[in-house]
Amino acid sequence: MTGVADTISRVHREEWARVVAGLTRRFGDLDLAEEMAAEAFAVAVERWATDGTPPNPGGWITTTANRRAIDRLRRESRRDDKQKEARMLYDDRPSEPAGVIDDDRLRLVFTCCHPALAMEARIALTLRMVGGLTVPEIARAFLVPESTVGQRITRAKGKIRTANISYRVPSSEDLPARASGVLAVLYLVFNEGYLTSNPEKEAVRSDLTLEAIRLTRLIQALLPSDGEVVGLLALMLLTEARRAARASAAGELVTLGEQDRGAWDTGLIAEGHALVRSRLVAVSAGHGRAGRYQILAAINAVHTSARDVRDTDWSQVVTLYDQLSAIDPSPVVALNRAVAIAELDGPEVALALVAPLDLDSYHAYHATRADLLRRLGRSAEAHAAYTSAIELAGNTAEVAYLTRRRDQLGAP
Amino acid sequence: MTQYLMSVYGPAERTEFGNYPSQEAMDEAMADTSAFNVRLQEEGYWVFANGLGQATTATVVDGQGREPVLTDGPYLESKEHIGGFWIIEAPDLDVALKLAAEGSRACRGKVEVRAFAGA
Numbered sequence: 001m002t003g004v005a006d007t008i009s010r011v012h013r014e015e016w017a018r019v020v021a022g023l024t025r026r027f028g029d030l031d032l033a034e035e036m037a038a039e040a041f042a043v044a045v046e047r048w049a050t051d052g053t054p055p056n057p058g059g060w061i062t063t064t065a066n067r068r069a070i071d072r073l074r075r076e077s078r079r080d081d082k083q084k085e086a087r088m089l090y091d092d093r094p095s096e097p098a099g100v101i102d103d104d105r106l107r108l109v110f111t112c113c114h115p116a117l118a119m120e121a122r123i124a125l126t127l128r129m130v131g132g133l134t135v136p137e138i139a140r141a142f143l144v145p146e147s148t149v150g151q152r153i154t155r156a157k158g159k160i161r162t163a164n165i166s167y168r169v170p171s172s173e174d175l176p177a178r179a180s181g182v183l184a185v186l187y188l189v190f191n192e193g194y195l196t197s198n199p200e201k202e203a204v205r206s207d208l209t210l211e212a213i214r215l216t217r218l219i220q221a222l223l224p225s226d227g228e229v230v231g232l233l234a235l236m237l238l239t240e241a242r243r244a245a246r247a248s249a250a251g252e253l254v255t256l257g258e259q260d261r262g263a264w265d266t267g268l269i270a271e272g273h274a275l276v277r278s279r280l281v282a283v284s285a286g287h288g289r290a291g292r293y294q295i296l297a298a299i300n301a302v303h304t305s306a307r308d309v310r311d312t313d314w315s316q317v318v319t320l321y322d323q324l325s326a327i328d329p330s331p332v333v334a335l336n337r338a339v340a341i342a343e344l345d346g347p348e349v350a351l352a353l354v355a356p357l358d359l360d361s362y363h364a365y366h367a368t369r370a371d372l373l374r375r376l377g378r379s380a381e382a383h384a385a386y387t388s389a390i391e392l393a394g395n396t397a398e399v400a401y402l403t404r405r406r407d408q409l410g411a412p
Numbered sequence: 413m414t415q416y417l418m419s420v421y422g423p424a425e426r427t428e429f430g431n432y433p434s435q436e437a438m439d440e441a442m443a444d445t446s447a448f449n450v451r452l453q454e455e456g457y458w459v460f461a462n463g464l465g466q467a468t469t470a471t472v473v474d475g476q477g478r479e480p481v482l483t484d485g486p487y488l489e490s491k492e493h494i495g496g497f498w499i500i501e502a503p504d505l506d507v508a509l510k511l512a513a514e515g516s517r518a519c520r521g522k523v524e525v526r527a528f529a530g531a
Contacts, residue, residue, distance in 0.1 A: 116505060163527045164414040166504035174506075 004048045007057060012041055015058040016132030017218065019065055021104035024167060027069055030111075030157050034129060036072065040065035105130070106222045107167050112156075113182040114165050121156040122185050124149050130218075131211055141208050142192065179223060183232050183293065186216050190236050194243075195395050209240050227279055227287070231294030234275035238300035241268035246397075253401035257309040269304045276301040295324045314343040331357040335368055347375040363392035367402060379409045413501050415459060415528045416508045420521045422495035424467045424486075431495065431521065444518035452500060457511060459499040467493035495521070 016037065023033035040061045054060040112125040127133045127141075135153065139146040159165070170178040193208025216233045223229050245259035254260075279294050290298070299320045306312040321337035334357055342350035351372045359365035370385035386406035393399050422431040432438035452458040472483040486493055498515060502508040508525050516523040 114505075116509065162529065163505045163508075163525075166506060170506070 004045075004053060007053050008041065008044055008048065011044075011057040011061060012132055013214075015061055016041075017105045017108060017130045018058070019062050020129055020132075021108040022062060023065055023069060024108060024111075025104050026066070027073070028167070030129065030160060032069055032072065036065040036069040037061075039068055043068075103169075103222050105218065106169050109182055109219065109222075110169055110178055111160060111165060111167050113178075113185045114160070115178070115181055116163065116165060117156050117159065118152075119185070119188070121152045123189060124152045125156045126185055126215070127189065127211065128153055131215055133211065137207075141205065176226075179219075179226055180228060180291075182219060183216075183228060186212050186219070187232060187236075187293075189215075190239075194239060195398070206243065209236070209243070212236060213240060225287075227282060227289075228291045228293045230275050230279055231291060231297045234272045234279070234297035235293050235300060237268045237272035237275070238297060238304050241265040241272065241304060251397055251400060252404065253395070253397040255401070256303060261307060261309075264304065272297065272304070273301055290323065292324065292328055295320055295327075299324075312343070314340055318344055331359050332362070332364075335359060335362075335365055339368060342372060342375075347372040351376065361392065363389045363394075363398075365389075366392065367398075370402070370405070374405070374409065382406075383409050413503055414505075414508070415499060415501050416505075417497055417499055417524075417526045417528065418508070418512050418515055419494045419497040419524045419526070420515075420519055421492045421524070422521060424491055424493050426466050437520075441518070441520045445515075448515055448518040449498075451514075452498070452511070457500045457502055457507075459501055461496070461498040463496035464494060467495075 019037045019040065020030075020033045023036055024030055027033060043064055044057075044061060048054070048057075109126065109130055112129050113122045117125070123142075124138055127138050128135065133141070135149050136146050139149045142149070169175070190209055190212035193205040193210075193212060213233070213236050216229065216236060220226075220229045220233050241264050242256075242259060244265070245261070245263040246254055248254050276294075276297050279290065280298070282288065283290050283294070299317055302313055302316050302320070317340040318337065321333065321340055324333050325337060335354060338350045338353040341353060351369070354365070354369055354372065357365060366385045366389035370382050370389055373379075373382035373385055383406055386402055386409070390399055390402045390406065393402060429435055429438040432441055449458070449461055452461070467486045470486040472485070472487050474481040474483075496519070500508065500511060502511065505525070505527070508527075512523040512525045
């Protein structure tokens with residue numbers, strides 16, 4: 001019994017996106033594809049327990065879902081729509097060679113992450129249709145009511161149908177921009193898992209970080225020549241590698257400098273470093289430029305290369321932040337660069353860089369200022385900055401850390 | 413193929429030069445919009461397009477009772493009203509969005525893209 005349950009959950013993980021994607025291409029209907037894929041897995045739970053697991057579980061699911069979809073359409077067409085049946089019988093189109101890369105799952109990803117959909121809808125739709133998460137699972141992950149998630153997905157599917165968002169991989173001309181839109185969705189899912197903004201949630205949501213990594217691996221397999229996909233995957237792996245060290249037993253955030261580096265996942269770090277190296281080689285050989293995710297991954301590679309925080313190559317970190325500022329001159333990047341400058345040139349220099357940034361509503365801005373002020377012995381100002389950071393931070397572990405730091409300063 | 417309504421919104425009360433700051437600006441926008449319209453026709457996307465009279469000149473008619481009831485002015489009280497629109501036919505939303513971006517640049521306004529329900 002456990003054997004069958006394990007097999008089904010493995011097949012679900014590996015085949016769900018392929019099944020939904022294939023059904024969507026064949027029948028041109030996301031709703032039907034989702035329902036029939038879910039039904040096929042439900043049937044598998046019953047059948048495989050008695051008949052045993054079929055030799056090709058993925059193929060069995062696909063065939064079952066296809067048959068059920070055809071049955072469903074036959075029943076409906078008998079009622080009202082003769083045309084649909086005609087299309088179903090004669091329009092078993094092979095995938096059109098229009099796209100740059102030809103894979104149904106890729107079409108599905110690009111459809112779910114279409115820029116005409118609201119970001120929340122893209123996230124929910126991608127996790128449901130590509131990731132195979134259920135509506136209750138998505139609702140739990142983002143701590144919103146199930147009805148809200150259900151509505152987002154229904155509405156997005158309705159828009160895809162009515163507005164005729166096509167089921168294809170964008171043309172090579174649009175591909176880089178659209179692929180970066182997909183990566184933005186995956187990075188948001190990862191970050192929500194890594195530093196959940198929700199105060200009622202535990203500090204790190206590994207369900208979300210692992211799902212984001214899994215989907216990014218899938219995209220990387222589908223778009224192997226996109227350097228930014230490699231960069232994002234490396235960034236996620238090198239971040240995930242530090243998960244165990246990131247919160248203390250008491251549930252308090254542990255900063256990079258104070259983490260027990262022995263608790264880092266060496267396997268993930270090795271994989272992340274290899275990906276970063278492959279991009280360094282590719283970029284220096286003229287294959288693409290280093291984008292945002294590749295640079296962020298490289299910064300994380302520098303951090304994870306140091307056995308001890310004191311061995312960190314801060315000048316390398318600053319150089320990488322300079323590169324990042326050149327392509328993304330945002331105040332958040334400037335803030336992170338200032339953190340590295342503090343290690344290289346001291347907190348006073350860094351504070352001068354931080355002061356003019358327009359980030360008053362960003363908790364990390366106040367936390368950074370607080371830390372720099374504390375190091376300069378300006379306790380009263382540090383105290384006030386910690387208070388601002390605590391008010392804005394949503395993550396429980398981070399609030400705990402900031403509160404302890406503030407209280408160590410003594411009374412203002 | 414799907415038909416899309418691409419509508420342009422502007423202030424309820426227009427100035428001397430429509431929604432534009434000067435005569436020259438208005439002339440330029442008109443010329444660019446005409447060129448865009450020609451392109452739509454040549455490339456087969458065109459169904460219909462035109463600009464509308466000022467929203468204040470609208471009349472709302474309710475014909476559901478025994479006698480039609482007429483109300484002077486637009487249906488919704490709003491600072492912005494639809495000022496003109498295109499109806500185009502395109503293979504999918506991506507194509508419609510690209511055309512809308514060009515139309516928006518030509519007429520110097522935001523464009524709302526909405527598919528017709530009966531495709």
